[in-house]
Amino acid sequence: MNAPLIVEYSAIPPTPWKNGRGVTRNLFDDATDAGVWTWRVSIAEITGTQPYSPYPGVRRGQVALGPGAVELRIDGRDLVLAPEGIVVFDGEAEVTASPREAGFLDLNVMARRDTWESDVRCVDDPGVTEAGDGIVILVALGDTALVDGRSLARLDSVMLGASASASASASASASADVRGRFAVARIAARRHPLG
Incomplete structure (x- = not known):
């Protein structure tokens, strides 16, 4: 059985946003x-x-990681996302973000709507977590997280599922015993492609 694919956040180099106005650290993808x-x-x-x-064409899920909240304006609608708050919007939306504190981070789950169904939530002690026929990405929200007994630091991430990615060239295990608080993203092939 393969081990879960684990990425340490501290080891990921930053890359510029598509618009050049910020930086991101890529955890996993199918690039x-x-x-x-x-x-x-x-x-x-x-x-x-x-x-x-x-x-x-992309569905975006965002989890505020803090510190502090972020003010978002999405297609003219204002909202405040507190730490661990989640919002979902289309990639075509006009979005502006204003963090209330320096060093603000957010988790982004992006998937093409015509190919994938995706969701993200924050959970305590997921227990035995299975990818099923999709992909599961878990991001540690605290420093007391464990995956199959291995300690993770805050923002370290784990991929479960049989998909190779640019960030990890091997197949991951399909399940793991997970303890702690995590953001959990699930990505699965759309059963009925949009046409």
Whole structure:
């Protein structure tokens, strides 16, 4: 049985946003050698008021990681996302983010709507977690997390599922015993493709 794929957040180099106005650290994706992906899970740092890059055809889920809250304006609608708050929106939406504290981070779960169904939530002690016929990404929200007995630091991540990614070239196990508080993203092939 394969071991879960684990990525240490501290080891991930930052890369610029598509619009060049921020940086992100890519956790896992299905990118080709040319950098084309249909799903991606990453952590972005937002400094000051920033517009988001457009991603037509993509469903975006965002989890606020703090510190503090972030003020979002999505297609003219204002909302405040507290730490561990979640919002979902289309990649075509016009979005501006204004963090209330320096060093604000958010978790992004992005997947093409015509190919994937995706969701994200925050949970305590998921227990034995299975990928099923999809992919599960777990991101530690505290420093007391364990995956199959291995300690994780805050924001370290784990991938379960049989998909190779740009961030990890081997297949991951399909399940793991998970303890602690995590953001859990599930990505599965759309059963009825949009046409």
